[in-house]
Structure formats: structure tokens, C-alpha cells
Amino acid sequence: MKNRFRDNKLIQKLVDDLGDWKKPIKIMEVCGSHTMAIGHWGIRKLLPDTIQLISGPGCPVCVTPQSIIDAVLPLKDVVIATFGDLLKVPGKEKTLEMARAEGLDVRIVYSPLEALNMAKEKETILMGIGFETTIPGIGYTLLEAKKKNIKDYSILPSLKVIPPALDALLSDKEISIDGFILPGHVSAIIGSEPYEFISEKYNTGGAICGFEPLDILMGIKMLCDQIEKDQVEIKNEYTRVVKKKGNSQALSVINQVFDVANGFWRGVGEIPNSGLSIKKEYREFDALIKYNIDLSEENNFPSGCQCGEVLKGKIIPSDCALFGKVCTPDSPRGACMVSSEGSCAAYYRYERE
Amino acid sequence: MQRTIVMKENRITLGHGSGAGLTRELIRDVFHKNFQLPSLDDAVEIENRTVVTTDAYVVQPLFFPGGDIGKLAITGTINDLSMKGAVPRYILITFIIEEGFPVSDLKNVAQSIKKTAQTAKVRIIAGDTKVVQKGKADGLYITTTGVGFIKGDISIDPKKIVSGDKVIINGSIGDHSIAVLNKRQNLQLHPMPKSDCAPLNDLVQNMLKAGEIKFMRDPTRGGVATILNEVYEETKKGIIIEEDRFPIQKNITSVCELLGLDPLYLANEGKVLVIAKSPVKKLINKMKEHPLAKKTSIIGEITDEVKGVYVRTSIGGLRPLPLISSDPLPRIC
Numbered sequence: 001m002k003n004r005f006r007d008n009k010l011i012q013k014l015v016d017d018l019g020d021w022k023k024p025i026k027i028m029e030v031c032g033s034h035t036m037a038i039g040h041w042g043i044r045k046l047l048p049d050t051i052q053l054i055s056g057p058g059c060p061v062c063v064t065p066q067s068i069i070d071a072v073l074p075l076k077d078v079v080i081a082t083f084g085d086l087l088k089v090p091g092k093e094k095t096l097e098m099a100r101a102e103g104l105d106v107r108i109v110y111s112p113l114e115a116l117n118m119a120k121e122k123e124t125i126l127m128g129i130g131f132e133t134t135i136p137g138i139g140y141t142l143l144e145a146k147k148k149n150i151k152d153y154s155i156l157p158s159l160k161v162i163p164p165a166l167d168a169l170l171s172d173k174e175i176s177i178d179g180f181i182l183p184g185h186v187s188a189i190i191g192s193e194p195y196e197f198i199s200e201k202y203n204t205g206g207a208i209c210g211f212e213p214l215d216i217l218m219g220i221k222m223l224c225d226q227i228e229k230d231q232v233e234i235k236n237e238y239t240r241v242v243k244k245k246g247n248s249q250a251l252s253v254i255n256q257v258f259d260v261a262n263g264f265w266r267g268v269g270e271i272p273n274s275g276l277s278i279k280k281e282y283r284e285f286d287a288l289i290k291y292n293i294d295l296s297e298e299n300n301f302p303s304g305c306q307c308g309e310v311l312k313g314k315i316i317p318s319d320c321a322l323f324g325k326v327c328t329p330d331s332p333r334g335a336c337m338v339s340s341e342g343s344c345a346a347y348y349r350y351e352r353e
Numbered sequence: 354m355q356r357t358i359v360m361k362e363n364r365i366t367l368g369h370g371s372g373a374g375l376t377r378e379l380i381r382d383v384f385h386k387n388f389q390l391p392s393l394d395d396a397v398e399i400e401n402r403t404v405v406t407t408d409a410y411v412v413q414p415l416f417f418p419g420g421d422i423g424k425l426a427i428t429g430t431i432n433d434l435s436m437k438g439a440v441p442r443y444i445l446i447t448f449i450i451e452e453g454f455p456v457s458d459l460k461n462v463a464q465s466i467k468k469t470a471q472t473a474k475v476r477i478i479a480g481d482t483k484v485v486q487k488g489k490a491d492g493l494y495i496t497t498t499g500v501g502f503i504k505g506d507i508s509i510d511p512k513k514i515v516s517g518d519k520v521i522i523n524g525s526i527g528d529h530s531i532a533v534l535n536k537r538q539n540l541q542l543h544p545m546p547k548s549d550c551a552p553l554n555d556l557v558q559n560m561l562k563a564g565e566i567k568f569m570r571d572p573t574r575g576g577v578a579t580i581l582n583e584v585y586e587e588t589k590k591g592i593i594i595e596e597d598r599f600p601i602q603k604n605i606t607s608v609c610e611l612l613g614l615d616p617l618y619l620a621n622e623g624k625v626l627v628i629a630k631s632p633v634k635k636l637i638n639k640m641k642e643h644p645l646a647k648k649t650s651i652i653g654e655i656t657d658e659v660k661g662v663y664v665r666t667s668i669g670g671l672r673p674l675p676l677i678s679s680d681p682l683p684r685i686c
Binding site for chain 1: 364365366367368374538540612613666667668669670671672673675677678686
């Protein structure tokens with residue numbers, strides 16, 4: 001059975017409709033998987049030049065402080081459990097992959113529960129990075145660890161939430177965004193209500209989209225229609241997965257184990273209320289306390305790196321002087337190139353001629 | 354390929370064994386530099402149309418749906434010889450066994466080797482065994498040396514590749530990688546993926562009689578994408594493959610999309626990628642007669658339209674299919 005979200009006839013119809021769009025607009029997506037889907041399907045080449053798609057801070061690996069890598073490198077007799085795409089992120093001197101080659105017990109997990117299982121055999125720290133999509137799973141391990149009294153487990157939290165980051169972007173006068181493609185899986189957790197401020201406070205529209213080409217093109221059409229009618233709102237294109245109130249079970253897990261905190265976004269800086277800290281009752285599983293770790297860092301960029309501008313959508317990756325020459329996926333200089341879903345990495349892979 | 358600027362000391366990483374860019378860099382910079390290898394392949398024709406090959410098998414887990422390390426060792430060796438147009442005849446095999454390894458498992462591996470070799474009409478003629486201390490060998494490692502002979506006038510020469518030649522594969526991609534991943538990580542996928550691990554010698558000999566074949570390779574580690582990039586590097590002829598045309602099982606597509614893996618970079622152990630002179634109808638029909646090639650498909654074409662390897666997406670876009678430096682990693686979200 002053919003996937004109707006890849007139906008050529010429907011896609012061509014949307015592409016033809018959008019082909020008539022005359023007013024130059026910038027639409028930002030804030031999800032690494034959208035960045036990749038747009039590249040994978042060649043969506044930019046299907047759109048007229050008047051519709052510019054830019055990437056915002058949607059990749060959790062890219063916006064995680066470098067200090068999280070440096071913090072675990074000196075630890076002895078622990079398992080460092082990590083999601084795959086953090087493996088090649090450089091700390092000051094080396095990546096977790098290199099540290100593994102030198103003897104650090106680094107193990108890739110597909111689910112946070114694997115890390116909890118590892119803790120039954122050996123002291124384990126889970127690199128706790130991610131947005132709302134991943135946060136409930138990580139939070140759930142804390143509930144389980146407490147219930148089952150698994151003492152040798154902790155998480156090193158660098159968790160971020162999306163809506164405050166969007167607020168920070170929109171309040172920056174130098175940035176002009178005409179509409180957002182909102183993250184499909186984050187929204188599956190939080191629903192559509194947390195985005196209402198985008199239209200109410202900033203008079204900008206948003207479309208929660210899935211990841212198929214038809215989803216993304218439909219979302220762009222929704223935003224164009226709103227701009228044309230001058231009637232902005234938050235629309236849900238991804239109704240087959242996202243409900244208005246989100247996923248109450250997942251939200252309940254988050255509320256049980258985490259408090260809101262300030263978050264440090266690499267490339268952007270500190271954003272109030274954009275992070276999560278572990279609640280007092282679960283502090284025994286907080287690696288920041290257990291190992292006396294401080295993740296704060298200066299918002300420094302390697303010389304010439306313009307990740308900050310890229311993450312805010314002020315420039316496109318190919319505008320950066322280092323892009324493709326000094327900074328490549330094999331030798332990343334900045335945050336946007338380090339993860340396979342980072343804006344610069346996606347651009348390097350899909351959009352270079 | 355630029356070294357990462359962060360490395361102060363060069364150490365081997367798992368990426369160097371991925372079969373992709375870093376592996377090639379390693380072979381070029383360390384081995385070829387010292388040995389002056391006649392080619393960077395793992396199989397080579399020596400005198401009297403004799404082809405020899407060598408390989409190492411370190412798969413984990415040792416037993417997986419569709420095969421095991423023993424079967425893989427035989428099929429892998431047979432396939433390397435077959436890709437050079439040789440009829441495989443002899444295999445020499447070594448076992449590096451970890452202290453404490455169950456004898457029953459070793460017997461199962463030996464039986465699997467026997468069965469696979471018999472089916473493929475290849476003889477195991479010599480071998481070696483070593484036992485190492487507990488913790489030094491992940492259960493079992495196997496290495497092989499294979500010997501085969503090219504019959505007749507066969508000459509497979511990628512330099513003859515021209516615009517209009519077709520790119521063909523004998524069946525679905527990604528099965529082996531996902532089957533092994535599923536077992537290793539206990540992902541509990543349903544239906545359970547099975548490795549496509551199989552000896553291709555019989556199929557290949559049939560193919561060589563049915564069409565003008567300019568290139569053949571089994572897309573193992575690094576996948577179809579890596580092989581096509583190697584062809585481009587050698588010939589500088591553009592390649593476009595059609596997303597709608599590569600055979601792939603639905604459960605493999607679903608897992609790849611979930612984990613953010615591109616099946617074009619995943620290993621296959623029972624597939625042959627062919628570039629042949631058009632028209633290829635006779636070749637395709639011949640291939641489809643064989644049980645290992647029922648789903649043979651033309652997946653693309655050599656073309657002057659592009660410089661490099663590209664995929665035409667099912668919605669009409671064109672996206673590059675570059676060489677990547679190491680194994681794809683599953684993403685967070």
C-alpha cells in the first residue's frame with residue numbers, strides 16, 4: 001500500500017499552488033528531523049524562491065553545552081550511556097568516541113531504559129540530553145530507579161524545552177520569521193496550547209507538521225494562507241499524532257520528576273525557563289550533584305564560527321566562511337555541524353551543489 | 354578527507370572499521386603506504402586467472418536470524434571471489450576463540466560452515482586455531498582465505514562503464530544490518546528481520562553468461578551508497594538511482610525511519626550490485642530464475658546529467674548520496 005503522504009499527485013498539486021506565491025517570506029523549522037526531511041525529500045527545490053526555509057535551534061545535540069562531554073571524560077569505573085548522535089560531538093579535546101577508544105566505557109543506548117538496566121551491573125550515567133520528545137522517557141527511568149531502588153544510576157541533565165526558545169527568537173528584533181513549522185514529536189508530548197503565544201504575542205503563525213513530504217508542504221501552505229488572509233494562528237497539520245492537550249501520561253511523568261530551570265543553549269546563550277532540573281525527591285539520581293559537575297560555560301565560539309547566527313536563522317550555513325572548507329561533518333568546528341541533524345550538517349549533505 | 358582537528362593523538366575508532374570513508378583512509382594511509390598493494394580491494398587476481406581473497410568476521414551477536422558467524426564467513430568469502438568473476442573452490446579458515454566459549458556453540462558454528470560450504474560446492478582445506486584469555490576475543494573471531502579460478506574469457510572492467518548503463522540489484526536492501534541490530538540491541542521488532550546472508554557464486558556465474566557486465570560488487574559494510582561512490586570515483590561517471598525502484602521490505606523501511614538510518618548505507622550479505630550494458634532484459638530474466646534473485650530490479654542508471662551519485666526521490670526531487678566517513682548512528686529523537 002502506497003504511503004499517501006508521499007502521493008505524487010497530491011504533492012504536485014501543493015507544489016503548483018505554492019508556485020504562485022509572490023511575497024518573499026521566511027519560514028523556520030525548529031526540529032532536526034524536519035531539517036533532515038526537508039533535505040531528504042529535496043523540498044527546497046520544489047518551492048519558489050520567494051519561500052525561504054530556514055533552520056532554527058531544533059537539534060538537541062547541537063545546543064547542548066560542550067562542557068557535558070568534558071564533564072564525564074575524567075570519571076573512572078562508570079558506564080557512560082549515550083544516544084548515538086552524541087558520540088562524535090567534540091569536547092575541548094576529544095569526543096566520547098575517542099575516549100572510548102582510550103578505554104572509557106561508553107555505550108550507545110536506543111532507549112533510556114537500557115541505561116537503567118546497565119546500572120544493575122555497574123555504575124551508570126545517562127547523558128540526559130533532549131527535548132520534550134525524549135524527556136518523558138528519561139524521566140521515566142528516574143521513577144523506575146526510585147521504585148526499584150537502583151542506586152548506581154544517575155542522569156547528567158541537559159534537557160531543554162522548545163516554547164521558551166521560540167519566545168527568545170521572536171523577541172530578538174534582528175530576526176524576522178514569517179511563520180514556524182512546529183516540531184511534530186515535541187508537539188505529540190506538549191500539544192498545541194503551549195505555542196499560542198506565538199500568534200497572540202508576536203502575531204506570527206505556526207503549523208505543527210509531521211515528517212512526510214506532504215505534511216511539510218501542507219504546513220507551508222497553511223502558513224501561506226494565514227499570511228495572505230492576515231489571520232495568524234497555530235494550526236495542527238499532524239492531527240494523526242498530535243492532540244491539543246498533548247500526551248497527559250508523558251506530561252505527568254515530566255511533572256513528577258522535573259522542575260523548570262534556566263537553560264543554556266550552545267550558540268544562543270542562556271534562555272530563562274527553557275531547561276529542566278531534577279526535583280529534590282530525585283536528587284540522588286542527579287549526576288550534577290553526585291559527581292559535583294558544573295555545566296555552565298561561556299558562550300564562546302571557535303574563531304570564525306557563526307553557529308549563533310545560523311541557529312537563530314540570521315544566516316544560512318553556506319554564508320559562514322568556515323562552512324565546507326574548515327568546518328565539515330568530519331571535522332566540525334561548531335555546534336551546527338556536530339550532529340547529523342544539525343543545520344550545517346544537513347546543509348552540507350543535501351543542499352550543496 | 355580532513356582529519357578532525359580535535360584529535361591530538363591518533364587512535365583507531367570503530368569508524369575505521371565501518372567499510373566507509375574512514376576505512377579507506379586507514380587502508381591508504383597505513384597499509385597501502387607500507388605494502389604497495391596492487392589494489393585496495395580484499396580480493397585480487399594473481400597468475401593463471403587465480404583469484405585470492407581474505408576476510409575477517411567479528412559480528413556480534415554470533416547467532417542471528419538468517420545466519421551466524423560461520424555461515425557469514427563462508428558466504429562472505431565466496432562472494433568476494435565471485436565478484437571478481439571467479440568460481441570459488443577452496444577456503445582456509447582460522448578461529449580465534451575466547452577462553453570459556455561453549456563447545457556446543459563452536460560445534461554449531463562448525464556445522465553451519467560445513468552446510469554452507471557444501472551447498473556452495475566449496476571445500477574447506479586447511480585452518481588454524483588459537484585460544485585467547487577470557488575478555489580478549491568477544492567469544493569468537495574467524496578469518497578466512499579463499500581461492501577461486503576465473504573460467505573462460507571473463508573480463509569485468511569498470512573503465513568500460515558509459516552513460517546509459519543500468520544499475521541492478523538482485524533483491525531487498527538493509528536486511529542483514531537490521532537483523533543483526535535487532536538481535537544485538539533486543540529491539541524486539543515484529544516481524545523479525547532475517548539476514549539475507551547467502552552464497553552468490555551460482556547466481557553470478559549465470560549472470561556472466563547473460564549480459565555484458567562491467568562492474569559487480571556485494572554491498573556489504575557501507576552499503577549500496579559506498580559502492581556507488583567508489584564507482585563514481587573510479588570512472589567519474591554520474592549515477593542516479595530511483596528511490597521508487599530499490600527493493601526494500603516494509604519492516605526494514607519502518608525501522609530505518611524510526612532510527613534515522615538510511616538503508617542505502619546498510620550492509621547486505623546476499624546481494625550483488627551490477628552495472629551492465631543496456632538493454633538488460635535478458636540479464637534480468639536470467640537473474641530472476643534464481644532463488645536468490647527473484648526480486649531483481651533495475652534501480653538506476655549511469656548518466657551525464659549529474660556529477661556524483663544522486664537519488665531521485667519518489668516525489669521528484671534529486672538529493673545527493675555522498676560517501677560518509679563511518680557507520681550511521683541512530684538519532685535521539
